[in-house]
Amino acid sequence: MSASTPPSPLAADKDWWRGAVIYQIYPRSFQDSNGDGIGDLKGITARLPHVAALGADAIWISPFFKSPMKDFGYDVSDYVDVDPMFGSLADFDGLIAEAHRLGVRVMIDLVMSHSSDQHAWFVESRSSRVNPKADWYVWADPKPDGSPPNNWLSIFGGSAWQWDPTRMQYYLHNFLTSQPDLNLHNPEVQDALLAATRFWLDRGVDGFRLDTINFYFHDKELRDNPPLAPERRNASTAPAVNPYNFQEHIYDKNRPENIAFLKRFRALLDEYPAIAAVGEVGDSQRGLEIVGEYTSGNDKMQMCYAFEFLAPEPLTPSVIEQTQKAFSAAAPDGWACWAFSNHDVVRHVSRWGADVLDRDAYAKMLSALLLTQRGSVCIYQGEELGLTEADIAFEDLQDPYGIQFWPEFKGRDGCRTPMVWDTHANQAGFSTADKTWLPIPVEHVLRAVNTQEGRPETVLEHYRRFLAFRKLHPAFAKGDIEFVQMPENQLAYTRSAGNETLLCLFNMTGEVASLALPSGEWVALEGHGFESKVNGTNVDLPAWGAYFARHA
Structure with a gap:
């Protein structure tokens, strides 16, 4: 770590990003x-x-x-x-x-x-073909008829090549003409x-x-x-x-x-x-x-x-x-x-x-x-x-x-x-x-x-x-996922980590639905805010509802 790095009160957990x-x-x-x-x-x-x-x-x-x-x-x-x-x-x-x-x-x-085309690197690069940063961007000669070097297109529309009169070459821009591509080669x-x-x-x-x-x-x-x-x-x-x-x-x-x-x-x-x-x-x-x-x-x-x-x-x-x-x-x-x-x-x-x-x-x-x-x-x-x-x-x-x-x-x-x-x-x-x-x-x-x-x-x-x-159940952040077969417009999967297996059921419709629970014994979880009602082996969910449970 650099000596200039300020101390952080956060724990140095190299795995913090997984499930963040x-x-x-x-x-x-x-x-x-x-x-x-x-x-x-x-x-x-x-x-x-x-x-x-x-x-x-x-x-x-x-x-x-x-x-x-x-x-x-x-x-x-x-x-x-x-x-x-x-x-x-x-x-x-x-x-x-x-x-x-x-x-x-x-x-x-x-x-x-x-x-940006206003970055000092590009200002220098476009000034000539022989300056120290001449190859820091993607430059190419025109075809014999003066047209761009190839058919590449910009995400913002039109050719991905822009003519520069100083170098008498085209430069590549995958986005705006004012966003020349750096040459990472x-x-x-x-x-x-x-x-x-x-x-x-x-x-x-x-x-x-x-x-x-x-x-x-x-x-x-x-x-x-x-x-x-x-x-x-x-x-x-x-x-x-x-x-x-x-x-x-x-x-x-x-x-x-x-x-x-x-x-x-x-x-x-x-x-x-x-x-x-x-x-x-x-x-x-x-x-x-x-x-x-x-x-x-x-x-x-x-x-x-x-x-x-x-x-x-x-x-x-x-x-x-x-x-x-x-x-x-x-x-x-x-x-x-x-x-x-x-x-x-x-x-x-x-x-x-x-x-x-x-x-x-x-x-x-x-x-x-x-x-x-x-x-x-x-x-x-x-x-x-x-x-x-x-x-x-x-x-x-x-x-x-x-x-x-x-x-x-x-x-x-x-x-x-x-x-x-x-x-x-x-x-x-x-x-x-x-x-x-x-x-x-x-x-x-x-x-x-x-x-x-x-x-x-x-x-x-x-x-x-x-x-x-979510933070109460590590399986949501870092667990495996396995999908459960459900009728159309309904979704079910489990998240598993260690000894914990969690069930997630979703009613992805605007109508009330009754969803069948997968086989096994499930204990409903609380604290998520969704309402549901268990009827035997089914869960009744309102429109756009969800149900969460832990495998017993």
Whole structure:
């Protein structure tokens, strides 16, 4: 451990991440402390008691580094400093100290596949073909007719290549043109990124979320991607209107060279007492396979997540069972991190529950389902309030993705609106500003924290209750999972660890249902907040109900 690492009151448990509940904070939208309408680090620090009271083990903070904010922090111009919009390094140190005092670990978002075009590295790289950083980004000559070097596409639409008149070459950008891809084939680039990682480890972070982890390397030969058959086009990586889905992305990402770099990254983490990393695998065809590759053994990522539970397709019992079984097959010794919502997708209560009449009951059932999966869990800010996707008018849009594909795809602003704390305060307690960076929907204000605290029937109190219930039973966090055959739209599985076997039953319909208990003797568990009635060998559940029991 570095001598500069501040002491943490948290136990140095190297396995803390396995089964952890991680609360994702989008810093622009959590809490504004200085009245400019944008959230910041001091605001996060002030609201950490909410996270601690919820029962989360850690927070994951989306990027707060220096950035021109073309992609709201995912375009980094300085990896080792805080953007003044969010505060200072001293503010971050204060956040770490307060989180650790409250027993909450801190993970931060590292964006290593690309930087901002305003990063000093890129400014130097594009200045000539012979400067010391000329090879730090992915540059290529045009074809003889002047067109891009190959057919690779950007996730944000159009070619993944941008012409630079100074070098008379194209540079690769898998995302915005202002987000040039770093060339990790160059060992100096790897060293620079690992040095930035060490900088934050020495400031006391407990781990990292690695953005677009499977985009780090590209094919050195720049071969064309083959077309993808229409029946295989899954819109979970990019919206259906984006031609990005028309290719099989085997050369612009998912390259085998990434494994060696991830081992270097993990070796750095292992120099510190109890650090963990979770990688975002952005691929709708090979997601779970890649998760398996990146989490196998004990020398790469501790955990990764794919897009299976972030997809627009309805969540059904078969989807859950197939996803868990596919992960187990792909990564028998690996570990997943599951989420139903994040800053890039439509909030799950809206995404899957557009026709659901009792949204609160639905939200509670989904939370219990997520929190009893095998794997670690990410909760996205506001889902503990049952927040729905906000409807943002075009003139209020900030997301370049939504502006590009409007109106067929409205972008990601609908899940990024400010957190709602207090109905009696200006801007629902988020800010004292007259205008916030995104508008706060009236329907969200009605779900503010102060309207739900202390009321057992609310979604917030359900999350608090269920997280406490989960911690009482280690099998939920670290146990094996085995599915039990059930009728359509009903789900059952057991979680087992040591001498404890727990049964989880879910009525995934809006109608009352009677579910048959598996064979054996089961003792109902209490403290989770769901109501049920056992009739002989059956359990009667209300709409969107759940039942939990221990094998006697």
